[in-house]
Amino acid sequence: MTALDLIDRKIVAELMRDATMPVARIADRVGLTQTPCWKRIQKLEATGVLTGRVALANPARLGFGLTVFVGVEAPDHSSEWRQQFSRAIDTMPEIMEVYRMAGELDYLLRVSVSDMADFDRLYRDLTDAVPIKNITSHFVMERMRFSTSYPVDTRNR
Known part of the structure; x- marks a missing residue:
């Protein structure tokens, strides 16, 4: 740090x-x-503290009306499976974020798609590309808070 x-x-x-x-x-x-x-x-x-500068967009205005958090359980934890999974998700731009997790889920994905049919296509593409033990999908009904800013302490102490 x-x-x-x-x-x-x-x-x-x-x-x-x-x-x-x-x-x-x-x-x-x-x-x-x-x-x-x-x-x-x-x-x-x-030094890598600032990693880029971007414009933030309204997903709904771009046609991405459905956000889904997808939990993935891997069938195994081999290097080969991780590489195959990584290659698969790299080809799917709808997968906005991917986190390797500790606990019940192995991976948590944030997905932005236009609608349920688009999500179903992505689901099929992902499960066809790599073997998966289990997938759990959580559909966002309302984004109540969103920020890209970390709570940096700017107080003089």
């Missing part, structure tokens, strides 16, 4: 809120001039 001072944490928090914000405005908000602020941003990128 990279140790961040208060200024770095404030810069990261500002960029997570709005990555399009001009460096001059970020600098003003964190108490720096523009050049030192830009150098800190570059260092945060070089």
Whole structure:
């Protein structure tokens, strides 16, 4: 873990809120001039604290009206199966996130699709591509809270 001072944490928090914000405005908000602020941003990128800048989109407006959390139980935990599973999910852009889990599930996937028929197609594609012991699907009825910002501590202590 990279140790961040208060200024770095404030810069990261500002960029997570709005990555399009001009460096001059970020600098003003964190108490720096523009050049030192830009150098800190570059260092945060070089050290891997900042990994990218993206635009966030409304999934429904893009035709992705159904979000599904899919739990996967592997039939075994061999290297071969993990590689086959990884190759399969890499070909399916509807699978937005994948987590290897501890506990009852081996993997948890966040899937965005247009509708139930689209999810059924993805389900069949996944189960045809790799043997799976069990799949459990949880359909999102309402997204009540969503954030891409981590709760970085920006208080001066």
